[in-house]
Amino acid sequence: MDYRLPTTVVPRRYDLRLEPDLATATFAGEAVITVDVETTLTEIVLNAAELQIQSASVARNGGVPIHGSITLDEAAERARLVFPAAIAPGEWRLMLRFTGVLNDRLHGFYRSTYKDAAGQPHTIAATQFEATDARRGFPCWDEPAFKAVFGVTLVVPEHLAAVSNTAVVRDEPLGNGRKAIAFADTIRMSTYLVAFVVGELEATDPVMVGRTPLKVWCVPGKKQLARFALAIGAFALDFFEGYYGLPYPGDKVDLLAIPDFAAGAMENLGAITFRENALLVDEAAASHSELERIADVVAHEVAHMWFGDLVTMTWWNGIWLNEAFATFMELLAVDAWKPEWKRWVTFGVSRAAAMAIDGLEATRPIEFEVRNPHDCVAMFDLLTYEKGASTLRMLEQHLDPAVFRDGVRLYLERHRFANAETTDLWKALGDAARQPIPAVMDGWIFKPGYPLVTVEPDGTGVKLSQRRFSYLGGETDAGQRWRIPVVLRASVKHGYVERRLLLDGDTATVPLPAKADWVVVNSGGSGFYRVRYASPLLKKLAGSAGKIAPIERFNLVSDSFALAQAGLMPATEFLDLTARFRAETDRNVWTALTSSLAYVNRVIADEQRGGLEALVRHRLADAAERLGWEPQEDETELDRQLRGDLLRALGTLGNDEAVQSRARTVYARYREDEGSVDANVLPAVIAILAASGEESEYAEFRDRFKRARTPQEEQRYLYALAGFRQPELLRQTLEMTVNGEVRSQDAPFVIRALLTSVDSRGLAWDFVKTHWQAMAQQYPESAYRRMYEGVPALVSPEWERDVRAFFADNKIDLGGRTLQQYLEHLRVAVAFQQREAEPLAAYLSRQKSR
Ligand SMILES: [Zn+2]
Numbered sequence: 028m029d030y031r032l033p034t035t036v037v038p039r040r041y042d043l044r045l046e047p048d049l050a051t052a053t054f055a056g057e058a059v060i061t062v063d064v065e066t067t068l069t070e071i072v073l074n075a076a077e078l079q080i081q082s083a084s085v086a087r088n089g090g091v092p093i094h095g096s097i098t099l100d101e102a103a104e105r106a107r108l109v110f111p112a113a114i115a116p117g118e119w120r121l122m123l124r125f126t127g128v129l130n131d132r133l134h135g136f137y138r139s140t141y142k143d144a145a146g147q148p149h150t151i152a153a154t155q156f157e158a159t160d161a162r163r164g165f166p167c168w169d170e171p172a173f174k175a176v177f178g179v180t181l182v183v184p185e186h187l188a189a190v191s192n193t194a195v196v197r198d199e200p201l202g203n204g205r206k207a208i209a210f211a212d213t214i215r216m217s218t219y220l221v222a223f224v225v226g227e228l229e230a231t232d233p234v235m236v237g238r239t240p241l242k243v244w245c246v247p248g249k250k251q252l253a254r255f256a257l258a259i260g261a262f263a264l265d266f267f268e269g270y271y272g273l274p275y276p277g278d279k280v281d282l283l284a285i286p287d288f289a290a291g292a293m294e295n296l297g298a299i300t301f302r303e304n305a306l307l308v309d310e311a312a313a314s315h316s317e318l319e320r321i322a323d324v325v326a327h328e329v330a331h332m333w334f335g336d337l338v339t340m341t342w343w344n345g346i347w348l349n350e351a352f353a354t355f356m357e358l359l360a361v362d363a364w365k366p367e368w369k370r371w372v373t374f375g376v377s378r379a380a381a382m383a384i385d386g387l388e389a390t391r392p393i394e395f396e397v398r399n400p401h402d403c404v405a406m407f408d409l410l411t412y413e414k415g416a417s418t419l420r421m422l423e424q425h426l427d428p429a430v431f432r433d434g435v436r437l438y439l440e441r442h443r444f445a446n447a448e449t450t451d452l453w454k455a456l457g458d459a460a461r462q463p464i465p466a467v468m469d470g471w472i473f474k475p476g477y478p479l480v481t482v483e484p485d486g487t488g489v490k491l492s493q494r495r496f497s498y499l500g501g502e503t504d505a506g507q508r509w510r511i512p513v514v515l516r517a518s519v520k521h522g523y524v525e526r527r528l529l530l531d532g533d534t535a536t537v538p539l540p541a542k543a544d545w546v547v548v549n550s551g552g553s554g555f556y557r558v559r560y561a562s563p564l565l566k567k568l569a570g571s572a573g574k575i576a577p578i579e580r581f582n583l584v585s586d587s588f589a590l591a592q593a594g595l596m597p598a599t600e601f602l603d604l605t606a607r608f609r610a611e612t613d614r615n616v617w618t619a620l621t622s623s624l625a626y627v628n629r630v631i632a633d634e635q636r637g638g639l640e641a642l643v644r645h646r647l648a649d650a651a652e653r654l655g656w657e658p659q660e661d662e663t664e665l666d667r668q669l670r671g672d673l674l675r676a677l678g679t680l681g682n683d684e685a686v687q688s689r690a691r692t693v694y695a696r697y698r699e700d701e702g703s704v705d706a707n708v709l710p711a712v713i714a715i716l717a718a719s720g721e722e723s724e725y726a727e728f729r730d731r732f733k734r735a736r737t738p739q740e741e742q743r744y745l746y747a748l749a750g751f752r753q754p755e756l757l758r759q760t761l762e763m764t765v766n767g768e769v770r771s772q773d774a775p776f777v778i779r780a781l782l783t784s785v786d787s788r789g790l791a792w793d794f795v796k797t798h799w800q801a802m803a804q805q806y807p808e809s810a811y812r813r814m815y816e817g818v819p820a821l822v823s824p825e826w827e828r829d830v831r832a833f834f835a836d837n838k839i840d841l842g843g844r845t846l847q848q849y850l851e852h853l854r855v856a857v858a859f860q861q862r863e864a865e866p867l868a869a870y871l872s873r874q875k876s877r
Pocket of ligand 1: 294350
């Protein structure tokens, strides 16, 4: 089937009037679409889904309308309008009357519900049109290249607020308890960026950023949680106007918190929608991670106002450019806002997550063919966002940040109000840098995977060689090569030497002035490749880990564990390496260490768990003791977060009884005096209590989840319900994911957490097998597929067979290559288990005696 619309009719302007009825969850609409007809025709085809179109007619300026017949093709999501007379080339007005449903699937024009403090239910109507769901809100040419101007009017009951992309220009009472709110014309933009939100919402006072008013909207009673988002929102808007060298393209910015929201947020021009926990927060009661997430998401969406909204990809294969760029810019802005957060170091965690997928045979190139809407959903993944952002960061560092910025400015200037392709960005960057960009970048963007760079001693210097990294491929080399901007730093007698080179062949030798104490490759950490050091070099580097940068230590741990997963380093050697990091002070390095140990925990047999727990306690003890339980005067926000991370890992993965007992004392104190527990420690305490708790804690947490005062509190208690260990409690949590107690936006992620934990994975998998059809119907499509991300934790040959049979028998397709990736992750884990079971058992049994 061809999913692209014919280009014989091109929309220029939509005048839309929509009237949602929140009580019956329906809406009625009228669209007057000004179109250019390119050739004589009798038929117009446009997109429509789940809409009833009552009438369609076309007219020329002042002419008599020609009424057409309407055929809806639900499978193709199209309306075919056939007219009895020929429509000649030129400008026409297409008039449509239609009705639709405010659905519960969190896409298109949909219904979100919430209860107020008194327990009364309320409804909001909101939109989520990306990627291809504007067609559920109004008939349209629902492809990003069909940009048009939108003039929107919303007809709503007088007591409700209505928000769209632009400022209100008219608000007139209709006399029957309703009002018509008309919004200013938008810029020329794509349909997926149109937004309508209607409900009992309240807004903060505006913050003025230059001439642009910025506000946060939320359900009544939550305005006091908007301060943090306003601060980063205002900073980001100002920062991007400076960076891009172009004023904000709209006339206002509204940030709206929607109680039910499938993604994290959506960059509708001027009306950015968020899930509540990505926007609203009580700053004083939030952990660093929770604040960082909000800063990231707000900065990301504001970055899109130019990159994505003002200049848009021509088709969905270019979505990576949109998302990778917004992710890159988000980091740049947050790093400028709070340099003490060291955001580029934490980005190492995201880069490693992308590498975990991109090391699979079932990966895809960043830019990938997208034919149908289902595959488009699959494009919103770590490769698009995180690999994309990583390669842009690598290029920025390679070219020079100021040159890169000039290229971006040139690109936006050339293509504003229009669409562009990846090659257009390379052209602009190349013009700014006076060098061809595709030569360096094509290998990273249009080909799958990434290189493994092997480093060996060579005289006084080193020899580098490259081949593709693959978890399952081991030592095989299919000949794929990249142009790798390598930065190398060596410690020699009189200090450090740095070498920069473009490794574009099989090998390169790098002479050094003298024999080095140690050599670190991928110095600075922004290269999207892994490094394998020959044994003597690894020993020296690991022994000097305190002298290299945190991101370099992070990569050392992350790369080494990947080598162990790929069978290129014995797992026990990796576990030995972790002992070198007991004095580690960086939070991200600890994330790499504890997540690797958690992976090992999923692979080993139950009887070895005690040994792993002892190992975890040994590795973490010194660092946790150094930080203690109470915040100290002179420490940074990152230290405070690290304290929470370490305590959590000790109390859960390490099953540390002393930590568990202390956590109970701390929680009892919290009950008496909430201010007495640090905001970074509290989430850890809750997780620890769940892992070591029983029915009474479960009942309390479930109640606190329901009565939560902030989105963060709600999330902590919700995920704690997935962290208990008793089957009868876990069964209750599973039940909550299908009985409506957990919002459909969150339920798939709770399932993912339950599938990932060694205590609940078996139960959760059985539950998924019986309930997946109900889940597929209830959960938003984009989130439903993500619950299966937990499947690779089902590490045993029996489970693997069962998992494969389940997906095959039920013909489940998750779009793109998603399912193949999950299955291959599982294959990698089972192969690791089969290879390492014996040596790990021997190694871990020695740990118990510590
Ligand atoms: Zn985005």
